[in-house]
Structures are given as structure tokens and as C-alpha cells.
Amino acid sequence: MNLLLKSAKIIAPSNSQLHLKKRDILIRNGKIAQIAASIEADKSVKLIDFKNLHVSAGWFDSSVSFGEPGYEERETIDNGLRTAGKSGFTDVVLNPNTMPVPDSSSDIVFLRNQAKGRATALHPLGTLTVKGQGSDLAELFDMRNSGAVGFYDYKQAISNSNLLKIALLYARNFDGLVHSFPRDNQIAGNGIANEGKIATSLGLKGVPALAEALQVARDLYILEYTGGKLHIPTLSTPQAVQLVQEAKKKGLDVSCSVPIHNLLFTDEKLLEFDSEYKTNPPLRTASDARSLVKAVEKGIIDLVTTDHSPLNIEEKRVEFEQAGYGTIGLETAFGSLQRLFSLETTIELLTRGRDRYGIDKVEISEGEEAKLTLFDPDREFTFSEEQILSASKNSMFLGEKMKGYVYGVIANGKTELKKKKDGR
């Protein structure tokens, strides 16, 4: 594959030589062969000269769910990775919420095999416990050796404190990254919405911020005792963020993420009982969202994630209480983040985090593997159903204004670019 990107403006905040420069980029055999002000191409090279073309290192998302195996009606690995690629992502960490869950080396191998041949690379998580049931540790070491980049009982709080202690201690042997979902189940009870004015007026059972903070506080106490690497995915409250900040000051090896929809939307969206806005953790208040955005800007929150969760319509088109949790988010990540942050910050957020998962870093320079995202940061549009690339259409971003359009990616010696039918 030989490609020539014509007059692409490079966004690479960490590379002062190339940042904001307009360059031609020649890619031969999957590698960046040349970066120059103007490159003449021979006939064997395919030209890419999209309008207002910008290019950055390929994007990374730390929390993505598909459905294969078991929930292929939600999303397959193949279409999921195509969707990720056309949305700008060259590396995604896959949540272990399939059926059966990946709790052994062979499960991890299966997921990686299914993902072969796509531009976007899939990095699976294994479950922390056997069958994700929260009682006995799964074969973490073996899964790590097969390519699992971390361990997570997907969105199941670790109720047994001793289990978390043992998991963190055990995973230290091989630098394993343990995930702990931030929710105290007893305090959260059957809550399905943020405890506050909105849930009170709607008669919905509330999940207090306390449920999140309490679990995070416990996790951090345990981490201080055990050492090891802890990741707290999908935080939603400033109270919990503050705890993480204090723990980092103490020198604990903890990281955390926040879903993009928790930065952008608030529980006011629930007023019509629209199940598209039902997520776990729930959408919080406007003041919470503002605090989270600040914490992202200050770097207290390490990662932003789409927390991409495809669900088929049967799981959403039911009463709010019975609906499934989550929204798809890959397609809308860039256009949403640019509503909150500058282009440079957005790109910085979308390219950070690989090191936490032991995934090779990506750089734009001659001789490096070409792992690039192509986009137009200035195009504004309203997100509509025909722009959904996922198999499932459960998006809370429908009808939302987007700033920034993604053309796709070049990675793994392949291209994954939007075509006419993708609403380009």
C-alpha cells in the first residue's frame, strides 16, 4: 500500500517541528517514507487530498464494547473495528462483556484472531475473576501472555475487599493492570439515575455520588497497602476525582477515565424518560459535568473514553427501568470533544493512554509505522442516524451538534476511510 497525503496539516502537540505544519506525507508499505513540503508521486501511489485534511497520530480508546462472541446482534468485532477506524481510532481496548466472558488465554486468542486484518487494532481485557463472577481470580498471567492488556469484571463492582487486595498483589508479579468499577453496590442499591433533583421529580431510584466515592476511597486504601497498578474506569463524580487526585499526590499508581457523555450531558436529559440516556454510571448534574471537564483539562482524569456500548433496539425500546445501560460513542467522540476542548487538547486526549495498557506509542516521523487519523476539525454538522456506523443505533448523540469530521485512519498497512454510504 503506497499512499500520498497531500497538504495535510499535522496536529502533533508533542512534536514542535511538525506541529501545525502543512506537509505531504508519503506512506510506503505501511511506513512513513517521507514527510516534506511537497512530494511528487509516481503512478503506483494513491493520492489522498481530502478537503481541509488534518492528520494526527492514531487515536486510542480505553473502553469499548462490541458483542462477539455471544451478542453479535449488538456488534461484531469486524464491524466494530471498521466503525472504530472510520471514527478515527487505531487502537481500542475491548471490554470483557461478551458471552461467555473472556476469562482464559484461549478466549483472548480468539478475540485477537477475530480482529486480525483490520486497520484498527483490538486490545482485549480479560475478566478479573473466573466467569466474571467476582469470587476467584482468573488466570491473569496466562491471559496477559496471550495479549490481554488488563483485567476487569466489566461494570461489576468488586464487593469483596479482600479479592481486590489479592488481585492487586498478584498482578504486581507481571505488572498487570487491575480495573475496579467505581460503585458501592449496597449504597447504590437499585438506583438507575443520579440522585438529585431530577431523579426525585421523576420518581427514579437514585445512585448517590456517595456510592462512587466510597468505593474509590476503599480501592485507594487497598492500593496503598498492596502496591500495584489500579485503573478506575468511567468515573462520574467530582468527589471520586478528588480522591484519585489525592492518591496520585501520595504516589499511588492509579489512573482513571471519564465517559465523554458524562462531560457533555446531564441528568436533565432524563426528563422524558428517554432510555438512550440511561448509562452506568448515570449522567450527573451540570455542576458535576463542569467539574469533570476541569479535571480533564488539569490532567487529574487520565483518559476520556467513549465507553462505546452498542445495544440492539429491543434492549432500549422498553420502559426506562427495564432498558439496558449505555450508548454508542465512537462515531461522535471527536465531534463532541471539540465542543468542550480546543483542537490541540482534543487530539492530546485522543492520543494519550496507550502506555498505561502497555501498547506501543505512536509517532509521526519518517521510518515509523504509519498509524494516522485523518480529519477535518472545522466541519460542523448535526449527528444523524445515517452517520451511525455501528450495528446498533443506540446513540444519545443523535440530533447533537458536532464540531469536527473524521475521514478515517491509516494503520496496520491498511486504510479504513469513510465512503459515500457512510454519510460522507
Added chain:
Amino acid sequence: MAELSVKHLLGIKYLNEADIDLIFETADHFKEVINRSIKKVPSLRDITIANIFFENSTRTKLSFELAEKRLSADVINFSAGQSSVKKGETLIDTVNNILSMKVDMVVMRHPNPGAGIFLSKHVNASIVNAGDGAHEHPTQALLDSYSIREKLGDVAGKKVVIVGDILHSRVALSNIFALKLQGAEVKVCGPHTLIPKYIETLGVTVENDLRKALNWCDVANMLRIQNERMEISYFPTTREYTQQYGLNKKILDSLDKEIVVMHPGPINRGVEITSDVADSKQSIILNQVENGVAIRMAVIYLLASKIK
């Protein structure tokens, strides 16, 4: 002719003051009708109404059915535990199946908050919410306000305390919305465990001492303790609850003024209120029941006139 601002009655929070006035005026008329020797009017002979109850109910269902029959509507009843829905059929399918039999209006009780709102967006019929989880029970709040108006002349400016399990109560929520909309002052009273943490954001005040609350109010609405909605124990024993929040004759007689006592039923006699209070002249519990039919006739009549 005046008409409602809404196509469905999904909750008090979707109504305006004029809607409530119109419902009350219409109910005045129907209350006169149901006290005649011939208690029936031919208004809705061309309307078919389905009462769909996914949760147990005796009095609300009876009251709706009676209201519908007194308006000469054709009535069908469908009761299902939530379990039968869990067998696979979705709410939308269940209701659309019933609507295919040419039904114009659906009165629904459902254990999930917002079920009526959800349904109204997906099916083509007028929906009356007869209670959706801990969200709203609009006809109950309407009949409560109507009963206060009947007893005290007006709702505006009155002080109403709602006592008991506010946390699990759609009656409390709808009453708060209705009373506030009409200009009453509202207080809620109960143990901290049964008062939502953010209830004051709805414009009410909280009092944990029953005697203080009663001394403040003109009207006390004593809610039933809904043990069936509690997944854990919010107070140690019913006995201890009654010690703190039960209304008995002794307390009632010791107050500075004669307050009005209400209860949405069914009463746990000796728990929220003692028998001598329930049967006292200060109690308007049975008036509430009678007014319930008139209010439901008014709501159905007004919504049906929008179908035509």
C-alpha cells in the same frame, strides 16, 4: 369549549393551572350527576377504554371503571403481573395488540416510573396514568386537591403536610406538584430514611416531628406505609413507626386548631392513623373516594373530547 392543554394525563407536572381548574369545574358537574338517581350520562357512547393494570390495584381500578361506565364508554380490563410481560411481550406490543381491537384510550398502572410517558410516544391512543412506579399518580392528586377545595373552599394559601413514606410514593410526588401549582404550601413529614435527600428541590419543606408538622398545617395527608416497595427495612418495626408518625385522637385533639385529615387508602388502621381518627368528623377519607369517581369522569371526558 375550553379544553385541556394535553392529549394524555401522564402526570401533574405536565398540566397547567387552567387545566386543573377545568378538570375541577367538569368534576363539579359530574359529582352532581353521580348523586342523581340515574347516575349515568351518554357522553362517551362511542369511546372504548382499556384499563391495563400491570400492578395490583383495587380501588383505583374500580374507581376508573365506574367513572368510565358512568360516562357510557365501553370498557375492557386487562390485568397482568409484570411477570407475564417478562415472558417476552414488550409493553408496546401488548398495548398495540389491545389497540388493534379499536380502543381509543388506555388507563394504565405500571410498576416502572415513566411507563406512561414511554407508551405515549410509541402508541396511538390517549393515555391516562393510573400510577407509574414511584413517579406520579395524577388522578389521586387531583381528587385530593379537589377534596381540599371542597372542604376548605380553596387550595391556594392552604398549608398541607404529607406524612409517611415519601421516598416510595407517587401519591406524595403528584400531590406536591398539584398543591404547589395551585399555590398551597407543602411540608413533608416522616423519618429521614423515608424522605428523599433532595426533596426540598421540589419547593417543599421537611419536618421530622409529627406534632410540629400537624400544628403547622391545615390539612394532613397520611400516606400508607408501602412495605411492598421497600427492598430493605427503613425503620425497625411498624410499632416504632406508629409511635413516631401514627396519628391518633389524642394528638389530633391536642392541636391548636381543627385540621382536615386525609388518606389515599387503603388504610392500615392503627398504623398511620387510628380508627377513631379515620372515622372522625375531621376525616374526609370517604369524600376522597367519592370525589375520585367524579375527577376520573372529568379527566376521561376531557381527554375523550380531544380524540373527537
